[in-house]
Amino acid sequence: MKRTSISTRVFVYGTLLSGEPNHGLLRGARLVGSARTLPRFTLYDYGPFPALASGGKHAVAGELYEVDAVMLAALDRLEGHPCFYERTSIALDGAGRVEAYLFPKGRLAGRLIIESGSWRTHLKEKKSW
Template sequence: MNQKNKILLFVYGTLLSGEPNHTLLNDARFMGKAMTQPCYELLDFGFFPTLVPEGHVSVCGEVYAVDEKTLQAIDQLEGHPHWYRRTVITLADGREVFTYIQPKEHAKKHPRIQSGDWRIR
């Protein structure tokens, strides 16, 4: 999770490159594309997705090495810990990273993104 005082962060929605909130990652280092293990659901909340545990989908995203200041700005955007919760997950390649998830009970009525990819929803 930590690469020379940087925190590895998996993003899967509006923080992805080319998406509206990506500017928060301007000072971050892109570490590559990644996928989660197939144990999540990606749900469509209209203008943004949410990741929930206890599913069967691998979610597509990107990993960035971020500093504490960037992480705090993203925590604020994501409403951590009241809306999203920053949580450690294990990616398909075995890396442990932080990401933002919501409890499944917050997301019951929203449509699933079957592909696990916010960009091709």
């Protein structure tokens, strides 16, 4: 009997992006491509990483990957799902529904909003402050 691997599409927008510190966890995942959320979110600076929250007017930039169940479990551990971040189904612009890690908006009071919707752009801007 042939085993089939079920894959999940996951949108990443911060430290899991290619070239960022946690990207190694996605080794072996299939990069679907660059992606963007619909303009219904807010991206916050949470210090060493960003936090994506539902509600808002920003389209957030990131990458879309297909991961297997083992890799999804590893991502859940990294993101502290469901206690720190919560893995949630969201709609991407032109790519349908995918999984993404959202942060509870109530814990983001006073945090800087990343107006560009891009963690990479924000990191470049921070270096020039």
